[in-house]
Each structure stands twice: as C-alpha cells, then as structure tokens.
Amino acid sequence: MERTAIRLGGVELSSSVMNAAGPHSAERGELYELGARHQGALVFKSCNSAGLETPENLKNRGVQHFAAIARALAPRDKVIIASVVGNTEDEIVQVAGILDRAGVKIVELNLADDYVMNSVAPFASYQRLKVLVGRVRGEIGAVLAIKLPPKPGTIEAQALAELLKEMGVGVVVCANDLPKDLEIDPATGRIKGGARPLSQAHAFWRLGGGVYDVVAVGGINSGRDAYVAHLTAAKAVAVGSALIKEGAGALGRIDRELDGMLAENGKRSVNEIIGQARFES
Template sequence: MYRRLVRPALFRLDAEDAHHLTLRALEHASVLPGWPRLLRRVTAPADPRLTQTLWGRTFPGPVGLAAGLDKNGVAVPAFTALGFGFLEVGTVTPRPQPGNDRPRLFRLPPDEALINRMGFNNEGKYALLSRLAAVPHRAAPVWVNIGKNKDTPNEAAVQDYLRCVTGLYDVADGFVVNVSSPNTPGLRALQAAGDLATLVRAVVNEVDAQRVRTARRAPPVLVKLAPDLHPADFEASVNAVLEAGADGLIISNTTLSRDGLTHPRRSEAGGLSGRPLTERSTRLVRDAYRLTGGRVPIVGVGGIFTPEDAYAKIRAGASLVEVYSALIYEGPGLPGRLNRGLSALLARDGLRTVADAVGVDA
C-alpha cells in the first residue's frame, strides 16, 4: 500500500515538505495512549537469534534508525513502534540553528538515493532534553548524535560536543560523535587523526565524569566517519578513535561522490545517501573490522534496502545496521521485513545468533 498509494502522493510534494508532514504525523501518533506499545508487540523482532547484548545493553534487533530523520526526537515512540532495535536522533547542537537555505533535500528515484545539505538544522540540546525526558520507558535504546554549531570555529569545537554531553547525559543511551557531515563547513577536517583523537578523548572523559556524578552506567561513545577518506586517512582515523577510548564506530556517513548516478539532480551539492552507497559502505565496514580486529562494535549504514544488504554488512563486521533513505523509498514496513529476512538468512546458514554472523566474511 505504501509503494502504490502513499509514496506516489508524498513524492509529488517537495522532499522536505513531505518529510515534515510525515514527521508531524508520527509525532501525533507518538502521543496516542497505548498505541506505540500495542503496535510494538506486533512489529518487534520475534526471533531471539536477533537479540544481542552490546555495551551492557540489550538490543532486541540489529536494525536501527539512522540520525537525520528525527533530528529533534519528536517521534521516538512511533519510530520504536515500527520495530526498530534502536534509534539515533539528531544531529543536535548546543544552540538551535536553522541550517542551510532551502531547497536542501532532493530525491533521486531512479538511483534510489537522496541528496541533502540540511546543515544540522535542529532546535538545540534543551529542546531534545525535554522531549527525551518525556519518554522514560523505552522499548529500544535511543542514541544522541552530537555536533558543533555552524558558527563555532574548529578550534573551539570540542566545547560544543562537551556541552551536548553534559546537557543530554541523563537521557542518552549512547552518544555518536558526528565529524563527517559534508554540510557544515570545515567539519570533516575534524576527522584528521590528531584532531579526532583530541575530540574523542575529551568526549569519553566527559562521559566518565558524568558517570561518576550520576552513578549511572555510562552510555557508549561511537564515532561516525565519512566514506570519502583516503584509505590511509581512514586507517589513521580508525586507529585514533580506538586509542582515544571510543566504544564503537558508525560506517559510514553520506558521500560527496556522484559516481553512477542518472537523475538530473545528481549535481546538487550535499551528501548522497541510499542505494549508491550499498557496496561502498559494506567494503568500509569490512576494512574497519579488519583494522579493529573486532575489538569494538561497528554499526553499518548506507544503502540497506533488503535483508541481504543488511546481512552483507553484518557478515562484513557490523554488529548493528541503520537505515534512512530506504525508509523513504520502502515505507514503514521496512524494519519488519529486514528483521524477518535476517532471521531466515541466519536459519539458512545454521547460525544460532546474529552475533555469530558478525565478521565471518572479513
């Protein structure tokens, strides 16, 4: 029904207008008494083979929602109700900011892709704090993706990330350090090994200080890297993240590459996501798994449309996977289809749990 009726109607609208319309509907659905919990009983991963314990926390399934779709955490109950094993909200910055000028989001249907140059548009850490505090009982972990304000110079960027940690520590089940968006000028320069190590070490230390303050189990700190790094720079960045004490990696963010695209809007500035990233991000997951030796969990993201796409990333070394663009093209039934398909693939290969598949092709 989504592909035949809903998607054609939404695709007649401007991409960002359709995004806001959908998010408002999910926001309203989130406050319907009992509805998200009732639906979750139907959509939640039913196969115990999909359950994992990572960083001391249970993940009911390996399929999560990537950052960028619910920047301000307005629809956490509704997204959880769709069957996701975890959610990533944000990117959030210390102060609210409007982002880049519109138009800034573009669909490329023949390529099953999106291009965005949103620019960390969000309502700031206090708005997100209020919303996440209103959802104390969560069916799945909620991570917070953090970044710096556009007008904060790189030499002061660390303080922006720390302000997000201190302001949101009590409501975050994990922090994702975003240094890889192509839409904030100069941000990707923070991926250089030296700068990245300094930033990640500061975030890890602040999380530990907050753990002592609150006597609450520390949420994991993950770092999201771009797919456009030179192999030597990618290796240096991965090593810097590990040495700085991060708990995991997210591979990868959007790309500036336009290889193989056919849509007339392929030349729009911004980060490309969706089907064109499928194989590239899987290769990078495999590279990261080999570099880390499996010492920290990896989250694979980029072009996951089918259970086979998700399984390939898991076998390449990802313990968890995330979707965004495919949800736009495939609709709200996607998490359930991915979970069911992964269960079937694990059964086919005689694997007891999804953890048994992690890295077997690496």
C-alpha cells in the same frame, strides 16, 4: 532470545537493525512512532546546541528538544542513540554532555558531515581528533560512538583505528560502501576473488580487532543487504532512505527478512555470521 539480538558497544539491543540518524528521526512524533514500532535502538537525528535551519540535512530543533524526548523514553527501557554536531569543539562537548545526562545509552559524534568537517575539522590532524574525542570521553558516561566521513582526511586508517581504540570509542559508524559487483554467496559467506577490504565498515572492523563494534550505514534496503553487511563485519546496520520511502515499517520488515534468512541458513543468532565472509583465495 531474538535471533537478531546483539550487544553493541556493550549495550544489549533486541535487534541489529536500527534507523540511521536523520531520516524520520527529527520530530517527537516520528521518534515515538519508530520507538513503538521497532524493538531495537532508537537513533536521534543529529543535533547541535541551539538548533539549525541550514544546512537542510542538519535542520534540527536543538539539543533540549532531543534531551526532553530522551528523558521521557529512556526510563521505558528504550535504548537511545543520540547524534551530535557542532561548529566548535566546545559545542560538541556541551551537547554530548546534555544528551548523556538525559539518559541516552550511546552518544554518537557525527563527524561525517561537511558542517563539522568544515568548521571543527576533526580529522585535520591526529592530535586534534585525540583532543576532541578525549574531551567528549571525559564528559560522558554513555558509550561513545563516532560516525566517520567517507574520507577521514590525512590520518592514515591504521593510525585512526588505533586512536579510536586507545580513546575508548565503543562503536564506529562506517559507510557500507560495498562494491556493486561484489559476488558473495550468503549461505556460505564465500566471496569471489582475493582478500581485500570490501567497504569502510569491513576495513575498520579488520583494523579494530574486536575492540570496538562497527555499524554499517548506506544502502540497507532489505534483509539480504543487512545479512551481507553482517557477513562483511557489521555488528549492526542503520537504515536511512528506506525509511523515507516506506515509513517506520521499514525497520520491522528488514528485521523480519534478516531473521528469515538466518533461519534458512540454520543460524540461531546473527552473531554467528558477523565478519564470517571468506575470500576465495
């Protein structure tokens, strides 16, 4: 077994490193290249029903484009994570259903983007979020993932985590917004200072109590970044900007660097370090 292999939301992945939705993941050629060059999950750019020209960051060819790619790649044992946006609840439910039936293993609702926040406003109330998540849960057989915005709104974090657990969300995609001056010794996982939430990923991992898995996204550019994100609770890490800068090879590089650090520290599996960071006091 590969040292970086994990189970994410119950789905076996041969690497804990994956691409973040968006960069290098909109066009067929980009997705085939990522799929061929990296053994882990393949994450699709967020899509809606008919496609979008604006906003620029959500430009996409529509769900049927992605469903066709999923139908081609899923039978070849490629684990696909598809990402959904929409400007109505009905659209989100419909797009999630189409991707599910195309064979994706994990359906991620991108509730982090302003496009969704300003239309569906999923975090406007506990009840609104519960209805949306419940409708999608009822529509799909795949594992359900939710990408959280940096500031989810008025729902208190503990209540939000309870809702995610209760509604059977298997994966929560969170910001890897660790403090820039975090002092951590990767070899021991020791962190300077007292116990505190270190990032959105760390906070939601603590609140989740192991019921869902956490994917950390943001600032993962090296194996060390991935190692620290794992220590601070991420089951998997998603790579965005490094893919834009470096191309598809970034995923393999980060996986190899992570694997090297695990070996150096005497770890046989990345699972041995997930959430193992310890505070000094």
